[in-house]
Amino acid sequence: MRDTFARTLAELAEHDPRILLLTGDLGFMALEPFSTKFPERFFNVGVAEQNMVGVATGLAEAGFIPFVYSIVTFASVRPYEFIRNGPVLHRFPVRIVGVGAGVEYGSNGPSHYGVEDLGLMRMQPGLTVVAPADSQQTRTALCATWDLPGPVYYRLGKDDKTIVPGLDGRFELGRAQMIREGIDLAFITTGSITNQAVAAANQLAQDGISAAVMVVASFNPSPNNDLIELLGRVPLVLTVEAHYTVGGIGSYVSEVATENGLPCRIIRCGIQEPFAGISGSTRYIEQRNGLSAEALAHTARHAFHSLPTPIRESL
Amino acid sequence: MNSSAPTPQAVRAIILQQSKRANVGHIGSALSVADIVTTLYGSVLNIPRPREPDRDRFVLSKGHAALALYAVLYLKGWISPEQLNSYCTDGTLLGVHPEHALPGVDFSTGSLGQGLSMGAGAALAARLQGSTRRVFALVSDAECNEGSLWEAVMFAAQNQLANLIAIVDVNGQQALGYTHQVMDLAPLADKWRSFRWDVHEVNGHDIVAMSQCIAELNTANGAPHVLIARTTFGKGVSFMESQIKWHYLPMSDAEYATACSENGVTP
Numbered sequence: 001m002r003d004t005f006a007r008t009l010a011e012l013a014e015h016d017p018r019i020l021l022l023t024g025d026l027g028f029m030a031l032e033p034f035s036t037k038f039p040e041r042f043f044n045v046g047v048a049e050q051n052m053v054g055v056a057t058g059l060a061e062a063g064f065i066p067f068v069y070s071i072v073t074f075a076s077v078r079p080y081e082f083i084r085n086g087p088v089l090h091r092f093p094v095r096i097v098g099v100g101a102g103v104e105y106g107s108n109g110p111s112h113y114g115v116e117d118l119g120l121m122r123m124q125p126g127l128t129v130v131a132p133a134d135s136q137q138t139r140t141a142l143c144a145t146w147d148l149p150g151p152v153y154y155r156l157g158k159d160d161k162t163i164v165p166g167l168d169g170r171f172e173l174g175r176a177q178m179i180r181e182g183i184d185l186a187f188i189t190t191g192s193i194t195n196q197a198v199a200a201a202n203q204l205a206q207d208g209i210s211a212a213v214m215v216v217a218s219f220n221p222s223p224n225n226d227l228i229e230l231l232g233r234v235p236l237v238l239t240v241e242a243h244y245t246v247g248g249i250g251s252y253v254s255e256v257a258t259e260n261g262l263p264c265r266i267i268r269c270g271i272q273e274p275f276a277g278i279s280g281s282t283r284y285i286e287q288r289n290g291l292s293a294e295a296l297a298h299t300a301r302h303a304f305h306s307l308p309t310p311i312r313e314s315l
Numbered sequence: 316m317n318s319s320a321p322t323p324q325a326v327r328a329i330i331l332q333q334s335k336r337a338n339v340g341h342i343g344s345a346l347s348v349a350d351i352v353t354t355l356y357g358s359v360l361n362i363p364r365p366r367e368p369d370r371d372r373f374v375l376s377k378g379h380a381a382l383a384l385y386a387v388l389y390l391k392g393w394i395s396p397e398q399l400n401s402y403c404t405d406g407t408l409l410g411v412h413p414e415h416a417l418p419g420v421d422f423s424t425g426s427l428g429q430g431l432s433m434g435a436g437a438a439l440a441a442r443l444q445g446s447t448r449r450v451f452a453l454v455s456d457a458e459c460n461e462g463s464l465w466e467a468v469m470f471a472a473q474n475q476l477a478n479l480i481a482i483v484d485v486n487g488q489q490a491l492g493y494t495h496q497v498m499d500l501a502p503l504a505d506k507w508r509s510f511r512w513d514v515h516e517v518n519g520h521d522i523v524a525m526s527q528c529i530a531e532l533n534t535a536n537g538a539p540h541v542l543i544a545r546t547t548f549g550k551g552v553s554f555m556e557s558q559i560k561w562h563y564l565p566m567s568d569a570e571y572a573t574a575c576s577e578n579g580v581t582p
Contacts, residue, residue: 050432051467054429055432058434061440063444086429086433089414090415
């Protein structure tokens, strides 16, 4: 997603001189498509993310569309108050770009994980949050949102190669994308972890369990109506996210279900444990937190068979 | 609408009257910068009207002194008497800290350590747009406790933002004590100098000296500029001057009467 973002932004910048790119001294072998093409519109502001967001606020007030770039946690958690008091409070078109969502910085350890940004960002009114599932959707989403009048947060993964089957790069603000139909249960997911949910759905199919998979890449506006429709017709939903289970998509889906009185059972799959110094590969950390395809399928299978019998038989 | 040029007497009168009417504090901080904002809005800032795209920008980074800003905006005729009198009332755009939604306020502030970054961005924007407009950021001395301020200081020097002028209101006080007791800033001018800024030490109550200093700055090329403006907290009200408690306190009726008589203000 990272490379696709940089290439797409460079294409957009050819047509709109308002686009600037600021980095907090990160983006080696990633931002060159932009920085080599537009050196006068590219600024390495140093390891100073708070100032980066403040500077972007000043640039936006004068009519620019500044993109600020860093690893997820340094782009979001570190300068959070600058984001709130700057782009959000002023409603300026600053774009915050966080890369390496979830635990993609695996063995770099917990300091580099981005597991609370979705919660923090979707909490801010007027801050559009875009969390694509693959590189194709990254491109579509960037093209659909780069010139929104208000601020945007992009939650990106590093992987540009893995494509989510059935997504076909679809993105629409305020809508979710159904990438697999199913009637017994549904996975509702966001970001790079989507492929684990798809693989889990494939495994469940072998057991005769029909699992839908829905991707949510747009928050604020959020796809409430799409969720209401899905939650109204399946008895069980598993939310899947490389994010703490508090504040992210699990919380979001639970909010929609509760507010609309939907009887669907919701199980939130995400980062549950405190890291306590433990690190490892992305796959390892995801597995530890029950986010591998096998673990998700197991959780789904168990939850499905635990549903009250009348509900299962009515399907 | 009023449209007289701001005078320090008029600014102080509004600070006293409005803070008394609203029964709020931060009076000492507003009085501390009264002469600085009078200087800026009297003869320095090139602002034909609020929201004019190529106007000079002003960031009141020490947002808790917003009443002084509202006073000059009123005296310039950019906010109405009704708006001024809505200060700190329900539904107002004129809160204790300034909000961008109010025409005349370029940036919302209130959280210390953020304004200079926004000002640096505004100065960079002017350069990118080929404009000669300048950006002024008024920060407090205690605000220099904030690490983020020094991020902005380094960024402005690195990018040679000659069109950025910071003014540090050095009144020597912060919320709970004197700055030398809480987090000693000395040698403050040397600190800015060592960060490669063009440093000028001025009397923050001398309007002529400040105007002249700013007029002589090279805002086209070179380092960003800072005025280390020595001020007296609560300037003009004898019982407030250099007194910590006036960071927060509102005035009693008797105190208000004294403050008015000392400043030639009709209560």
